[in-house]
Amino acid sequence: MPWTTVQVEKLDNFFIKDDTAGDRILTYKDALHEALDQSLARDPRVFIMGEGVDDVAGVFGTTKGLKEKYGENRVFDTPIAENSLTGIAAGAAMAGLRPVLIHARMDFILLSLDQLVNHASKWSYMFAGQVKVPMVVRTISARGWGSGAQHSQCIQGMLMNVPGLKIVAPATPYDAKGLMISAIIDNNPVLFVEHRWLHKTTGPVPENLYSIPIGKGVIRRKGNDITIVAISYMLVEALKAADKLKEAGISAEVVDLRSLKPFDEEIIIESVSKTGRLLIADTGSKTGSVASEIAAFAAEKAFYHLKKPVVRVCCPDTPTPTSDVLEKAYYPSDEDIFREAAKLVRD
């Protein structure tokens, strides 16, 4: 059994309520599977490729059985060639198809930066919109069970600096499905950031095909004392922290950004104008992170609403250690968010 599965199976189920989403409960990974399945069924231009997408594991179950259902021209395995695969997807997109390329570890994205950054993301701009590159790059961050420095990175912050690339990082099953569908129908390259620890998260997911607008955040929990902006898996930690803060008499508003680029500026300004305090929780290293960008944005656009300095809860600026002891120290948790948030409100 793959090591990540071992680690994820140990996790508690985390249920995230989505008020608009109905009654049927699915896991995040099943929601993704359904989004891919329905997109393949709806649009013959959609196809899925990547290392191991048609094997028995089916990328943690998210592509399982799709090859059998749609044939090997629509769902197929590839050589180990991340950079060229990204360019091949881009070329196929230019020729009218809608590829979904899967890099099973976000670390592997680094091998494909030339095609992602130099080609796919700037092609439309460079040619004045005449050539479109409607592709999705699914990428999965892992964590835990000694993944170490090269199998656990969350480099979405680095990629926010790429003009022309859209980046989404859904945290709930409802968003995973809706944003995957949005990413597939978008006419631009979209980086779809998953986190392995979210795959087991459960929540309501409608059966129908629906899309969630890219660039729109959502308030997961209303509050008045502090705004916690969380992305990807850190939403889970932020919601746990918000429970603890409530017990301590602090009312936290939790904003799930969902889209990292472009991100929802309004929702942050509005929340901070109410709470006056901002904590940002990111899954990546601190320097140059998504949290850094949100902090800079708050300084530019919400400075006069802030009563206190902005706080970022991120991983430290070190590679991920493999030792379970060091790993535990490396990853910020709900405790860290709770502590920093309480300090911000009380001090």
Add this chain to the structure above:
Amino acid sequence: MERDKLIEMYRTMKLIRRIEQRINDEYKYDEIKTPIHLSIGQEAVAAGVCVHLRKDDYIFSTHRNHAQYIAKGGNIRKMIAELYLRTTGCARGRGGSMHLVDTDVGILGSTAIVGGNIPLGTGTALASKLLNNDRVTVVFFGDGAADEGTFHESLNFAAVRKLPVVYVCENNFYAINSHQKARQAGEGIYQWGRGYGMPGYRIDGNDVLEVSEYARQAIERCRKGEGPTLLECITYRWKGHIGTVDDVGDGYRPKEEYDYWLSKCPIKRFAEFLRIKEILTDELEKAIDEEIDTTVEDAFSFAKSSPKPSTVELTEFVYVD
């Protein structure tokens, strides 16, 4: 080969040569404010390959893309306007010489990253295969691109999936000033094609008839679903890597080497062949030259009289709807 195709190849080669010479002449006036890369001396490759392509076939090119753009039927007015970075240019002045595009004739863009176009062309070929149409993709690149991982990754992918793509390496021996021998220990780029399970041929890139014959077979293989081919076309660029510089002597390329290749001028050689075959007459040559002169003159005056972009365009097209 039919007479009209022979004349078409001759016309294409001459048009490429005339346009490149004119760019070379105009560059000193500093109105073409972008790096240019000329392929004078290499005209036979683009002409010999593209003569077999349909309008809806795809090509992908590089920073040295003028010849291929012209040979594939790109709009000459829009090309020159792009060099002058005008709004009437094929990319509204956003791409310049290194990034020519003409979607009407299957030119989906050109890259300035060595080897960067090879996956893209492999991707359009994948699309042709998945869509079950018979469009062929040709990817043009230099010998330097065979140093890159994308070359190897893409050839492997295309061979595994039997994609309708022809990889055309214009081997002019030099990556900027570095000779192929300093960069590659192998016996020939074409052999990599064989290593990846596709036909690979080394051919005389200054003989347009040879290029054309191998390209025809490769393109036919693609249309029949038999998969990719690698053609290594040995040729030579007369000008330096970039701009209008000459890099002969003074520690750069040896004068003897340069003179040898000048004597192998692909256009002169083909013209002689056509004259022997009595296809090219003084009359026809004059007619072709006059027609080309008109095209070139028209394109340059169109470009020079076209407006430059307005700064409001700066942030347009980062994303497309």
